[in-house]
Amino acid sequence: MRRLNTHRKPPRVGDQPLFRRLLIGIVLVLVALIIVAPLVIIGVEASAKGWAVYRDTIIHPDTRHAIMLTVLAALVAVPVNTAFGIAAAWAITKFDFWGKRFLLVLIEIPFSVSPIVAGVAYLFVYGLQGIFGPTLDAWDIKILFAIPGIILASMFVTAPFVARELIPLMQAQGRDLEEAATSLGASGWRTFFSVTLPNVKWALLYGVILCNARVMGEFGAVSVVSGNIRGQTNTLPLHIELLYHDYQATGAFASASILATIAVLTIIAKVALERQGAGRVRPQAKPAESNS
Amino acid sequence: MRRNVLPGLRLSLGVTLFYVGLIVVLPLAALAFKAASLGPADYWRIVSSDRALASYQVTVLSAFGATLFNLFFGLALAWVLTRYSFPGKRLVDAMVDLPFALPTAVAGIALTALFSANGWFGSILEPLGIRVAYTPIGIMIAMCFTSLPFIVRTVQPVLEDLDPALEEAAQSLGGSDWTIFRKVILPLLTPALLAGVSLSFARSLGEFGAIIFIAGNQPMSTEITALLIFIRLEEYDYQAAAAIASVLLITAFVMLGVTNWLQARALRYTARG
Numbered sequence: 001m002r003r004l005n006t007h008r009k010p011p012r013v014g015d016q017p018l019f020r021r022l023l024i025g026i027v028l029v030l031v032a033l034i035i036v037a038p039l040v041i042i043g044v045e046a047s048a049k050g051w052a053v054y055r056d057t058i059i060h061p062d063t064r065h066a067i068m069l070t071v072l073a074a075l076v077a078v079p080v081n082t083a084f085g086i087a088a089a090w091a092i093t094k095f096d097f098w099g100k101r102f103l104l105v106l107i108e109i110p111f112s113v114s115p116i117v118a119g120v121a122y123l124f125v126y127g128l129q130g131i132f133g134p135t136l137d138a139w140d141i142k143i144l145f146a147i148p149g150i151i152l153a154s155m156f157v158t159a160p161f162v163a164r165e166l167i168p169l170m171q172a173q174g175r176d177l178e179e180a181a182t183s184l185g186a187s188g189w190r191t192f193f194s195v196t197l198p199n200v201k202w203a204l205l206y207g208v209i210l211c212n213a214r215v216m217g218e219f220g221a222v223s224v225v226s227g228n229i230r231g232q233t234n235t236l237p238l239h240i241e242l243l244y245h246d247y248q249a250t251g252a253f254a255s256a257s258i259l260a261t262i263a264v265l266t267i268i269a270k271v272a273l274e275r276q277g278a279g280r281v282r283p284q285a286k287p288a289e290s291n292s
Numbered sequence: 293m294r295r296n297v298l299p300g301l302r303l304s305l306g307v308t309l310f311y312v313g314l315i316v317v318l319p320l321a322a323l324a325f326k327a328a329s330l331g332p333a334d335y336w337r338i339v340s341s342d343r344a345l346a347s348y349q350v351t352v353l354s355a356f357g358a359t360l361f362n363l364f365f366g367l368a369l370a371w372v373l374t375r376y377s378f379p380g381k382r383l384v385d386a387m388v389d390l391p392f393a394l395p396t397a398v399a400g401i402a403l404t405a406l407f408s409a410n411g412w413f414g415s416i417l418e419p420l421g422i423r424v425a426y427t428p429i430g431i432m433i434a435m436c437f438t439s440l441p442f443i444v445r446t447v448q449p450v451l452e453d454l455d456p457a458l459e460e461a462a463q464s465l466g467g468s469d470w471t472i473f474r475k476v477i478l479p480l481l482t483p484a485l486l487a488g489v490s491l492s493f494a495r496s497l498g499e500f501g502a503i504i505f506i507a508g509n510q511p512m513s514t515e516i517t518a519l520l521i522f523i524r525l526e527e528y529d530y531q532a533a534a535a536i537a538s539v540l541l542i543t544a545f546v547m548l549g550v551t552n553w554l555q556a557r558a559l560r561y562t563a564r565g
Contacts, residue, residue, distance in 0.1 A: 114498025217395025
């Protein structure tokens with residue numbers, strides 16, 4: 001058995017040509033069927049009735065409103081979670097304190113909780129049958145079945161994204177540089193912006209992009225707290241469901257194509273950032289996770 | 293512990309604790325409180341009702357099937373991506389993350405379109421007597437799709453770091469490829485595989501968006517637990533929703549514990565190897 005690249009001399013396990021080709025073949029077919037086909041069908045179904053219908057769906061007021069609401073949720077939830085992620089990473093990696101491991105687990109909880117459970121949990125805080133519900137109602141503040149509820153639920157499901165990218169990296173980089181900067185008289189903020197931030201910028205951006213994709217695509221948690229009011233509290237994923245159950249498949253797929261495009265752009269950005277080294281430093285056996 | 297000179301502990305820890313408390317702990321505590329306020333008898337009656345039990349069954353069995361499939365497919369995918377070179381490999385590697393990046397509702401309608409009776413796959417499978425859409429198989433396929441990246445991404449780095457010397461030693465002792473895979477490589481991959489499996493299973497148990505479109509959602513047969521919670525809410529039966537949601541929440545915590553334990557083990561294992 002002869003291999004062209006000769007830097008590895010003996011053939012490694014599984015390198016017999018027949019086995020290799022067979023395995024690559026099976027994997028590629030399955031990837032095409034399971035991962036590529038769903039992406040392709042969105043484009044096919046969205047354009048099934050031609051460009052005019054597609055355009056009409058996208059510029060329909062309800063769709064435009066859903067897009068606006070989705071963007072609004074991202075504009076609030078992503079910066080807030082970024083600030084939280086930076087604060088959490090700074091506290092956890094630059095200091096030693098009691099209960100740190102427990103805090104790490106708490107931060108990761110939203111990844112393990114079903115989005116439906118998250119939505120129900122928010123109902124019991126801000127809903128009429130919840131802790132603050134009656135008070136909020138008395139003051140006429142609407143959180144649930146309104147935009148604040150959607151934003152809060154989105155913040156829950158994406159809370160760990162930025163923190164999880166920053167913590168392993170900042171842990172690996174240690175505290176020496178920051179300690180040197182402060183001992184030379186730099187303020188805390190100056191130390192963060194001139195010393196820490198340049199070292200973690202790609203990881204930060206990586207976390208922000210994954211967080212954004214998830215906020216824009218969140219369905220389960222948002223569908224519990226939104227009340228699904230057409231033209232008022234429908235985000236893009238909820239709008240897709242509504243159109244789909246209304247037997248407007250083409251419209252549903254046209255709206256879905258916007259989110260699918262964002263997903264593809266997210267992956268491209270992710271690959272580009274990974275080339276800068278982002279998403280690499282992490283405790284082993286932890287995948288980059290994004291969705292529900 | 294040395295004296296820390298860095299500033300910002302109070303601000304950063306304060307912000308972190310406040311945010312985690314408000315966004316994560318408070319809602320989950322409120323849910324637990326609501327479920328606990330039912331009293332043991334009512335709680336038990338709700339969470340062990342026939343319809344709830346049927347929903348656990350279909351959810352757990354589908355998650356099990358999906359995870360088993362992903363165990364083999366994910367391992368094969370990780371193997372192909374680390375061991376071989378072929379045209380389009382980088383593209384395939386990037387595509388593995390699509391299930392995480394694609395919103396679940398989008399995945400749900402796409403899979404339903406593919407597998408419904410007149411869809412690309414459905415029109416081939418249906419004449420063979422295999423119904424996917426609106427059956428438990430559909431639930432399994434949706435779970436497969438959404439949880440596939442977990443196993444690939446946990447196994448891949450371990451495969452990349454595998455020391456070729458171990459295989460060479462086994463080869464020089466005359467082991468066949470299959471024996472070496474089974475006795476040398478697989479044991480080294482097992483901790484990562486298990487961690488990936490637990491993540492994938494946990495994710496499948498809680499999945500909602502991708503499933504409800506393809507599942508058919510018939511009580512007692514294709515109704516997953518997450519959907520049953522949603523239905524109880526729509527019926528304004530908040531206590532039942534709280535009780536069943538607490539079951540999913542407890543399961544999530546158990547899976548979180550299992551995953552953390554397995555990952556700690558996997559880390560120890562790779563550090564030693």
